[in-house]
Amino acid sequence: MPAISCSAPGKVILCGEHAVVYGAPAIALPVFQVSTVTKIFAHPQDPTGTVQIIAPSISLNSPVDSLPELNPLKVAVDLVMKEFHIDHIPACEIRIQSTLPLAAGMGSSASVTISLVRAVSTFLGHPLDNEVVNRIGFEVEKLHHGSPSGIDNSVITYTMPVFFQQGKPIEYLKIASPFTLIIADSGKKGSTAEAVAGVRQWRQMNQPHFNAWLEEIRKITLQIKESLEIGNLEAVGLNLTLNHELLKASGVSNSELDALVTTALKSGAAGAKLSGGGLGGNIIALVNKEQAPAVVQSLLACGAVKTIITDIPASSGNQAKK
């Protein structure tokens, strides 16, 4: 029997990360240069009925049943079975291969979950629709990050640029002019859970300052949305850099990320900021397509360990479909 194969991309947050956890809107984009692929090979002759799960990037090779109850991969499989009202799946080998960097702000946990959920449901004969995949993705993100907003699982499920706000229907973003982003990895790992906990603590200690910060980021995200809708990339760039300054104030940047942002701006980027949880991971820089190679060279010279150039196409935007 041929293997089932389902993939999911990575993501970057364009603006509004952290604030999105407290109800502000944020914008996220899928990144197709990195992905997770889950393949499932049926083992119909296996008398033991074992469902073996193999994920080399986290050195995992184990029967699903032997994983701890709250292991995110096990929970993802369990939640798919729950959708099907079954308590076991036929013997098989589930292989998860990901090119996403771990703890780098590119949505590795959500990408793994979404590809796994799609593959298991396809293996069971009925691929789940996006709404259910996204719901399961969100449940599993809670195990990884404690109090996620849901933006990572949403952009990775719907694979479109999204304007996301907790509790509201997901909006596809209207983008009038295509643009180019450089994603540069600082090489330092950054735990999203730790970064989110740090911001929460800052909020508890300094509520008025936090409220003003939240309001500023909300405005910036709305301005970026409007600027994308009319193709004013200069304004997008300026607001991205302002967003970085605000993230810095909340304590989620570090010297490597700040240095990469400064370098990107000095070498001609229209705007730059850290992206995702922070404390490490990636920065993004908005550039002219022609400038991209020169900015990449400067970022590598400044210590970036890897860069991706990604072109975001124009899109018409509307409400996400099931």
Ligand code: MEV
């Ligand atoms: C992580 O990609 C984005 C954060 O805002 C956390 C979240 O929204 O769940 C830092």
